[in-house]
Amino acid sequence: MQQMDGTADTPELEQLYRDFAANDMAPLWTQRDDxxxxxxSPQAIPHVWRWKTLYDIAQRSGDLVPVGRGGERRAVGLTNPGLPGTGYATPTLWCAIQYLGGHETAPEHRHSQNAFRFVVEGEGVWTVVNGDPVAMRRGDLLLTPGWNFHGHHNDTANPMAWIDGLDIPFSSQMDVGFFEFGSERVTDEASPAVSRAERLWAHPGLRPLSGLEDKVSSPLSAYRWEYTDAALREQLALEDEGFPATVEQGHAAIRYSNPTTGGDVMSTIRCEFHRLRAGVSTPARHEVGSSVWQVFEGEGTVVLGDVETRLETGDLFVVPSWVPWSLHSDTQFDLFRFSDAPIMERLNFARTFVPSAN
Amino acid sequence: MQQMDGTADTPELEQLYRDFAANDMAPLWTQRDDxxxxxxSPQAIPHVWRWKTLYDIAQRSGDLVPVGRGGERRAVGLTNPGLPGTGYATPTLWCAIQYLGGHETAPEHRHSQNAFRFVVEGEGVWTVVNGDPVAMRRGDLLLTPGWNFHGHHNDTANPMAWIDGLDIPFSSQMDVGFFEFGSERVTDEASPAVSRAERLWAHPGLRPLSGLEDKVSSPLSAYRWEYTDAALREQLALEDEGFPATVEQGHAAIRYSNPTTGGDVMSTIRCEFHRLRAGVSTPARHEVGSSVWQVFEGEGTVVLGDVETRLETGDLFVVPSWVPWSLHSDTQFDLFRFSDAPIMERLNFARTFVPSAN
Amino acid sequence: MQQMDGTADTPELEQLYRDFAANDMAPLWTQRDDxxxxxxSPQAIPHVWRWKTLYDIAQRSGDLVPVGRGGERRAVGLTNPGLPGTGYATPTLWCAIQYLGGHETAPEHRHSQNAFRFVVEGEGVWTVVNGDPVAMRRGDLLLTPGWNFHGHHNDTANPMAWIDGLDIPFSSQMDVGFFEFGSERVTDEASPAVSRAERLWAHPGLRPLSGLEDKVSSPLSAYRWEYTDAALREQLALEDEGFPATVEQGHAAIRYSNPTTGGDVMSTIRCEFHRLRAGVSTPARHEVGSSVWQVFEGEGTVVLGDVETRLETGDLFVVPSWVPWSLHSDTQFDLFRFSDAPIMERLNFARTFVPSAN
Amino acid sequence: MQQMDGTADTPELEQLYRDFAANDMAPLWTQRDDxxxxxxSPQAIPHVWRWKTLYDIAQRSGDLVPVGRGGERRAVGLTNPGLPGTGYATPTLWCAIQYLGGHETAPEHRHSQNAFRFVVEGEGVWTVVNGDPVAMRRGDLLLTPGWNFHGHHNDTANPMAWIDGLDIPFSSQMDVGFFEFGSERVTDEASPAVSRAERLWAHPGLRPLSGLEDKVSSPLSAYRWEYTDAALREQLALEDEGFPATVEQGHAAIRYSNPTTGGDVMSTIRCEFHRLRAGVSTPARHEVGSSVWQVFEGEGTVVLGDVETRLETGDLFVVPSWVPWSLHSDTQFDLFRFSDAPIMERLNFARTFVPSAN
Structure with a gap:
């Protein structure tokens, strides 16, 4: 054991350190660097999970592990190799593949944790949010913000898998979570194409007069692929026509937003969708906070730190805080992203650094 | 002249009042009541203007008065009979019928005053907002917020008329207005079906990453009728299905909003659209602040104070501050409304009173 | 009568203009310039009122006009010569000298209008705000925000005069005002040196846990001279020591603020206090919105537009919108200012132009 | 290993769980409860540290461990016994006793982490915040918000000890921290009684016109004991006089606030001071989020969960999330508190439960 200035220990100093420990004290000077x-300097590391592997294992879970009360969900979390044993993808974010067999039901519950689902393939499941059945289809983002009851039921004979994103690591480490069981079955087994939340809220720039109070989470439960796709397509078309519309040349992107505030869809989780034209490379970016990406369609690579990895549809990767990332597209390249940026911004820790811009 | 307690004047008192006047002073006690x-106690009074009359006179203006630089617009304001000589519809709001003949152009300019157009019939004109051509069609709300250059050109051989709403009375009385001339002709004579602003912003709940800074006015220049209509239709359908969606039984309504904040489209003007099922009567409401309504479709009546008036498509009426108003529908009854509510709310003067609810 | 392009009238055109008038319509093109x-282009003009004159006339009012219910206040408003007959100092602001004789009482009432008092000389009156007696002393700013009951009583045998500032012109033109009579006498005749509001709120940076909800107006009823004076003195001392602290060289200033938000003390009225060292000239400033100033102490001049006027203690002047103003100090020069800047800022009309800075 | 419904494992299931592990996956159903x-269900536990013990050990550190660059501070953190090895008092908050011998200097540095000092005894040290020397005296709260350079120097021959509070655990777990070394010695060795920050900002309700932009952290570096004491004394006096002023009967409290917003002093840390009259018991409160308390003066007990502990001046205790706490005073009982409440509120996880109130 060393002193602050590195000189050798003495018996008195050794006794001091023993007394620190005995009295629930820890000197800063031996820990400051850490x-x-x-x-x-995140413990989490950059990592890529292959969708094919995830799907295969999820499917086997579907055969072997019944879904039901207690376990609640047949969801298998992506565990960051740098955070072994935690089940965390990053220090704030949990990400899982969830698998529901034909005609299965995941029972209703609610919790403080904010949650969403994103669908990279398949359809046929309805998530029922506070009694409102919300169809899940390819490319859709579906929200179940904190303390909303929700369950899922598969209305078809075919299985369906999707990803779940939650702020479980944050809520677990910060001790903020409450949980409550709900109905064993979903409270409304209807299977409408459009949810009631969408019928009220999915009209661009229009707000129901019955919904004038701002809400901390978006009241719009479903963000449909056709709108996301159209928004990105138009950005690229506008760029072609010579007008500012994209984040940078060849890189279109939207942020999913809460129509009552214009802000993020939930207090802790930001959701975005990015589209690169073929042949685009984004500059390396360092950002405070972590994110998880999933390839939706197309082919390309990601560089995380110094390592480049080829990606295919469904592949997921995680970007820990301040690890530089860049994307390179071989074809048109579509990616969904979620991050803890609202936490960073609301608490004033957000920073971005783009070396090539300096 | 009377003292504060009503006693008779004396020579000293008469001299005092003369000295008030001579020294640019005015005693409160003789004016407090006013x-x-x-x-x-508004000087503005409730009033109804008939669309047929307005249109006929606007048409004659079209024949007799050329549009061009200086006068700038062939717009004829609705003058509140209680505010003679002012050209004001209310103390805050200006409302006009604007008429543009076939192939005419209203030159570009910009001003601090916030403006919008609402189209009750016709099509064929494009309003060009900061160089972005925005088609004007029946049922659309088109924005030209303060200090955006804008001009209009008629791309057809047929005339078109619509209403303009501005905060001219407010800006004129409060001395806040700047004005600047722009191009004699519109800077982009294209006639696209969809403006660039819509292509960037008219995707429900989606925000371009290139547009993350909040804007004081909505960046969405056009709110199209098909969305407004759908939103209202869904509210009534949800009500039919037993879910809360309407303002009150049989009364659907939306507020046009700024997607970057969820707030009003402009700092001084609120825009809404209301739909009553046939046979609905709304309770009398007193509200601080004034508004102007235009019937879009259907038949019914409005009661302003004690006076009931039958209304038809295009008819406009004004509701001064605190004058109770209620609507009664004979058919499905669609009405556009704009008001100065953002002024009242931002300055903390808003109040509403519904006698039947007390 | 002229056409938009200045050509001569025809019988048809004359009939058109008659029909405009007959149908409560007014063409924009004849009015646009105005x-x-x-x-x-305010109708209000720059103007200076002399405190000696005001005080003398107020004193005579004190002898001749009893204060009491109905007239409510022995307050004599400064009428802008450009707004004759209105009693308005500016289009938004009312400013009066109020005079209360020895042992007189101004009865309690409340109104939507926001009000304050500023004391340029004298003491001995308590204003009772929602039952809380607030001493009025030289240099103090005392608030009675909208809808707070308030009355005044003179606890001494000597008269006292001060200035009142309200948003009466705004509320009157915009039709937002409500009024309610209260007690004939003040509800608490105590004369404490410090009000209860100050005891709760006048501790720098400290907020009572019993007062955590933000308030639209400041809960701190009294801003005492000793604090204002100290704040200004320190700014100038810091400037002397080489640290940034003043608005510009030799010009110290504070804004009175709402401790629950850091914002303006009331929704419509900004209050500030300015101190110039001897020999300072401020650059000419154009500002959207109007303000009223009162000299508190010292000697100097104001330039309003092109006219320079020498000022003494108590003199008041008004700056209409966009009229350039600058101050020049012969001695240390202390001035109180109030303005409608919160209206301009909340509605996004604020602009400032300093020619010398461009 | 168990299935979701508790049935026994099969070889296939065992293989599945091995494959989860091999592929960086973790099933939710085995972890959901946790x-x-x-x-x-915090891992952190309630705990009390005795000031006498802390001070004695800190003093021995002063004799044995030189302060200087690298270790940076002679600060000994309170380690929650439920979070062994971490040095964390709670999952978000770090709390240490810092000790500086006569004429010692702790070198300047800056970091993203927000920090404050609170002084329970002694004086003689100046903390220099961005070059502004701030005296530290008994009862004072001193801020060094994120990314402000700061060092400390002892201007006397006598040692001084105080507590430091930072959001180190939050920033460390969430990977948000940056750090930068500054001057070896403080950049201004002056020892003024009042800092420049106070001279600009410590005037109740007054804001310098040179400081109108809102700041994410309070610009007021020092909250002096005389103001805190006066605010609490007045609350109890007002209560005695029959007016609402305290949190609950006999319990006065203030929140330290950012004068530019009225909000918390820093983005992640709330600071408060509480005073109980003798003989007061507060009801048990459950709160989401954690806090650390220090007794400033007086005697009493705290009940944390089911355990009551007697407290004396300087003693510190920690309240993990949702652990009920209540205070009981034998004498007038003064306590300083800091917590992570801003994190909980800004991310919408705040909840409070007072069983006796239900």
């Missing part, structure tokens, strides 16, 4: 690094 | 009434 | 000027 | 408990 606790207060020069730049964010 | 300046500080028990409830709002 | 309604939408190139820069704000 | 990750998503019914109510917050």
């Amino acid at each position: 606790l207060m690094p020069m730049t964010p | 300046l500080m009434p028990m409830t709002p | 309604l939408m000027p190139m820069t704000p | 990750l998503m408990p019914m109510t917050p």
Whole structure:
């Protein structure tokens, strides 16, 4: 054990350190480097999960593990290799593949944790949010913000898998979570093409007079693929026509937003969708906070730190805080992203650094 | 002249009042009743203008008065009979019928005053907002917020008329207005079905990553009728299915909103659209602030104060502050409304009173 | 009568203009210059009122006009010569000298209008705000925000005069005012040196846990001279020591703020206090919105537009919208200012132009 | 290993679980109870540290461990016994006793982490915040918000000890921290009684016109004991006089606030001071989020969960999330508190439950 200036220990100093421990004390000077690094030094590491592997294992879970009360969900979380044993994808975000067999039901419950689902393939499941059945289809983002009851039921004979995103690691480490069981079956087994939330809220720039109070989470439960796709397509078309519309040349992107505030869809989770034209490379970006990406369609690579990895539809990767990332597209390349950026921004820790811009 | 307690004047008192006047002073006690009434006592009065009359006179203006630089617009304002000589519809709001003949152009300019257009019939004109051509069609709301250059050109051989709403009375009385001339002709004579602003912003709940800064006015220049109509139709359908969606039984309504904030489309003007099922009567409402309504479709009546008036498509009426208003529908009854509610709310003067609810 | 392009009238055109008038319509093209000027063109004009004159006339009012219910206040408003007959100092602001004789009482009432008092000389009156007696002393700013009951009583045998500032012109023109009579006498005749509001709120940076909800107006009823004076003194001392603290060289200033938000003390009225060292000239400033100033102490001049006027303690002057103003100090020069800046900022009309800075 | 419904394992199931592990996956159903408990289930436990013990050990550190660059501070953190090895007092908050010998200097640095100091005894040290020397005296709260350079120097021959509070655990777990070394010695060795920040900002309700932009952290570096004490004394006096002023009978409290917003002093840390009259018991409160308390003066007890502990001046205790706490005073009982409440409120996880109130 060393002193602050590195000189050798004495018996008195050894006794001091024993007394620290005995009295539930810890000197800063031996920990400062770890606790207060020069730049964010996450234990989480960049990592890629293959959709084919995830899907295969989820499917086997479907055969072997019944879904039901207690376990609640047949969801298998992506565990960051740098955070072994935690089940966390990042220090704030949980991400899982969830699998529901034909005609299965995941029972209703609610919790403080904010949750969403994103569908990279398949259809046939309805998630029922506070009694409102919401169809899940390819390319859709479906929200179940904190403390909304929700269950899922598969209205077809075919299985369906999708990804879940939640702020479980944040809520678990920060001790903020409450949980409550609900109905064993979903409270409304109808299977409408459009949810009631959409019928009230999915009209661009229009707000129902019966819904004038701002809500902390978006009241719009479903963001449909056709709108996302159209928004991205128009950005690229406008760029072609010579008008500012994209984030950078060849890179279209939208943020899913809460129509009552214009802000993020939930207090802790930001959701975005990015589209690169073929042959585009984005500059390396360092960002405070972590994110998880899923390839929706197309082919390309991601560079995380120094490592480039080829990606295919459904593949997921995680970007820990301040690890530089860049994307490179071989074809038109569509990716869904979610991150903890609202946490970083609301608490004033957000920072971005793009070396090529400096 | 009377003292504060009503006693008779004396020579000293008469001299005092003369000295008030001579020194640019005015005693409160002789004015308090007028300046500080028990409830709002507007000089503006409730009034109804007939669309047929307005249109006929606007058409004659089209024949007789060329549009061009200087006068700028062939717009004829509705003058509240209680505010003679002002050209004001209310103390805050200006409302006009604007008429543009076939192939005519209203030159570009910009001003601090916030403006919109609402189209009750016709089509064929494009309003060009900061160089972005925006088609005007029946049922559309088109925005030209303060300090955006804008001009209009008629791309057809047929005339078109619509209503303009601005905060001219407010800006004129409060001395806030700047004005600047622009191009003699519109800067982009294209006639696309959809404006660039819509292509960027008219996707429900989606925000371009290139547009993350909040804007004081809505960046969405056009609110199309098909969306408004759908939103209202869904509210009534949800009501039929037993779910809360309408303002009150049989009364659907939307507020046009700024997608970057969820708030009003412009700092001073609120825009709404209301739909009553046939046979609905709304309770009398007193509201601080004034509004102007236009019937879009259907038949019914409005009661303003004690006077009931039958209304037809295109008819306009004004509701001064605190004058009770209620609507009664004979058919499905669609009405556009604009008001100064953002002023009242931002300055904390808003109040509503519904006698039947008390 | 002229056409938009200045050509001569025809019988048809004359009939058209008659029909405009007969149908409560007013063409924009004949009014545009007036309604939408190139820069704000206030009817209000710059003007100076002498405190000696005001005080003398107020004193005579004290001898001749009893204060009491109905007239409510022995307050004599400063009428802008450009707004004759209105009693308005500016289109938004009312400013009066109020005079209360020894042992007189101004009865309690409340109104939507926001009000304050500022004391340029004297003491001995308590204003009772919602039952809380607030001493009025030289240099103090005392608030009675909208809808707070308030009355005044003179606890001494000597008269006292001060200025009142209200948003009466705004509320009157915009039809937002409500009024209610209260007690004939003040509801608490105590004369404490410090009000209860100050005891709760006048601790720098400290907020009572019993008062965590934000309030639209400041809950701090009294801003005492000793704090204002100290704040200004420190700014100038810091400037002397080489640190940034003043608005510009030799010009210290504070804004009175609402401790629950950091914002303006009331929704419509901004209050500030300015101190110039001897020999300072401020650059000419154009500002959207109007303000009223009162000299508190010292000697100097104001330039309003092109006219320079020498000022003494108590003198008041008004700056209409966009009229350039600058101050020049012969001695240390202290001035109180109030303005309608919160209206301009909340409605996004604020603009400032300093020619020398361009 | 169990299935979701508790049935026995099969070889296929065992293989599945091995494949989860091999592919960086973790099933939710085996973890849900831990990750998503019914109510917050912190690993941190309630704990009390004795000031006498802390001070004695800090003093020995002063004799044995030199302060200087690298270790940076002679600060000894309170380690929650439920979070061994972490140095964390709670999952979000770090709390230490810092000790500076006569004429010692702790070198300047800056970091993203928000920090404050609170002084329970002693004086003689100046903390220099961005070059502004701030005296530290008994009862004072001193801020060094994120990314402000700061160092400390002892201007006397006597040692001084105080507590530091930071959001190190939050920033470390969430990977948000940056760190930068500054001057070896403080950049201004002056020892003024009042800092420049106070001279600009410590005037109740007054804001310098040179400081109108809102700041994410309070610009007021020092909250002096005389103001805190006066605010609490007045609350109790007002209560005695029959007016609402306290949180509950006999319990006065203030929140330290950012004068530019009225909000918390820093984005992640709330600071409060509480005073109980002798003989007061507060009801048990459950709150989401954690806090640390220090007794400033007086005697009493705290009940944390089911355990009551007697407290003396300087003693510190920690309240993990949702652990009920109540205070009981034998004498007038003064306590300083800091918590992560801004995190909970900004991310919408705040909840409070007072069983006796239900």
